[in-house]
Amino acid sequence: MIHSAGLLLLTPIFILLMILVQRSEKNRRLASFIILLGVGSVVSSFGIYRISRECALEIAILCRDPGFFAKQAGIAYATVNTSVVLAFVISFLFWALVGRYNPPGTSEDIKVLGLKD
Numbered sequence: 001m002i003h004s005a006g007l008l009l010l011t012p013i014f015i016l017l018m019i020l021v022q023r024s025e026k027n028r029r030l031a032s033f034i035i036l037l038g039v040g041s042v043v044s045s046f047g048i049y050r051i052s053r054e055c056a057l058e059i060a061i062l063c064r065d066p067g068f069f070a071k072q073a074g075i076a077y078a079t080v081n082t083s084v085v086l087a088f089v090i091s092f093l094f095w096a097l098v099g100r101y102n103p104p105g106t107s108e109d110i111k112v113l114g115l116k117d
Contacts, residue, residue: 001074001078002075007079007082011090014083014087017040022091025105027106047080048073052075
């Protein structure tokens with residue numbers, strides 16, 4: 001069981017992070033991967049926190065049961081893992097369809113137009 005709203009919010013965020021790493025320069029890819037891995041870990045931790053603490057029951061006292069939090073934590077982890085897998089698949093499809101044929105440019109390719117150009 002997964003949390004559909006959480007999946008719809010987390011998947012585009014993870015896709016964006018993965019495509020940012022894909023489209024970074026070859027020389028700076030490791031640094032961007034490390035930075036965006038930290039950002040992704042913060043996003044996933046916050047997603048797990050929010051999904052596992054959500055109580056949509058009409059009787060709020062039932063939310064205080066420890067079994068309820070264990071079930072919600074399982075749903076939260078399943079949601080985050082599913083969104084990461086979906087993001088990997090969509091990111092791979094983007095690379096296969098667009099990224100392979102249009103590699104990212106380098107900073108050496110930048111041309112500055114001055115007054116004489």
